[in-house]
Amino acid sequence: MASIFRHPATVVLSVLLGLLVVVGSILVPWAVQAPDRAAQEAAVAALSVDAVALGKEFAAATRPGSYIALALSLAVALLLGLTPIGSRIIAACGRVGRGHWLAEAVLGGVVIMLIAQLVTLPLSAWRYLILVEYGMSNQTWSAWAVAVAKSYGVNIVVAAVMLAGLYGLMRWSPRRWWLWAAGVGAGLVMAMSAIYPVVVEPLFDNFTPMPEGPLRTELLELAEHDGVPVSEVLVSDASVRTNAVNAYVSGLGPTRRIVVYDNLLAAPSEEVVAVVAHELGHAKNGDVWIGTTLGAIAVASAAAGIAVAGRSRRLLRAAGVDDITSPRSAALLLAGVALVGVLATPVQNLVSRQIEMRADQHALELTADPDTFINMQTGLSEANLSDVDPPGWLHWWFGSHPTTAERIAMAEEFRR
Structure with missing residues (x-):
């Protein structure tokens, strides 16, 4: 344990996490506040009772599958990463490439990722059936399958590039790989913000x-x-x-x-x-830049975090690997990413909600038309079968946008 605290990566990780907090406190519009509860309840009362009920019914139908899928994918990722099962699967995949490290890193890592995703495929199909039942999907089964395959394809390509790059850096610079990974990872986040609209979005629309x-x-x-x-x-x-x-x-x-x-x-x-x-x-307001900057710092922090976690002999023994730089540690890395992703969800969504509320304020100020804003939010909630006023704890954990009740109440405050 003492070696972990003495490692330079621990210092860098602490600095990066501190930087993440400082940058987030400066760039995120924390001063924007949601209207009080009474104003939200008044906004809900003004909406169609039937539309509100239908939105809650739709949410009740879709939420269980989403939560089960989240829990299942996390459980499988942890099972593969915190036991020797994952490293054994990666070793078996590596034998296809005659034990070459690249085969283990890319093929083995991708297989581990796909296992964690494929176990939730039946739940995705269940969600598709619910969307069809409520008239929210126009896809046939074949179109849905193609969309899922495209999504998996994008994930495979991204994962393969990241795994090949990460373990390539580990072999190239066994002692300082995490510094290089932090810089390269942050740069890739910046690049993806620019090329995503012209490379990835056209694959789906x-x-x-x-x-x-x-x-x-x-x-x-x-x-x-x-x-x-x-x-x-x-x-x-x-x-x-x-x-x-x-x-x-x-x-x-x-x-x-x-x-x-x-x-x-x-x-x-x-x-x-x-x-x-x-x-x-x-x-x-430069929100894409804000998200990109925070994402770049987070990715750099992840690289340092991997180096810190890799100093724990207990973790390595549990995963069945001798060293974090071994490609057979990919399952452990992916488990860590999955766990941190779930734990960070409330913070990410809190940041997102603040940014979205500022964008709502901007729209009201730019158009100076709160009535149209209210009509627009009402129409969107009805078309999208939104739960206009979800339970507070659910919204705190999973809500990336203000609720319809909050947005309409904000427009009413703007009008006054």
């Missing part, structure tokens, strides 16, 4: 330029008035897979664009403008 017309002109003028340069206004063919509606601004610099779901275009144009005004708030 087709995008076409919004035709010339009053709405496109209004959206571009809104962005110009807001001082947010965008390269294009695109329409996503989301309706082929879902009846949920949305819009977003993605990308950095030359890749930044406004994306509107095609099924959102059925809403009144002023409500589409209100949705986009919210999304422009993210670009205006």
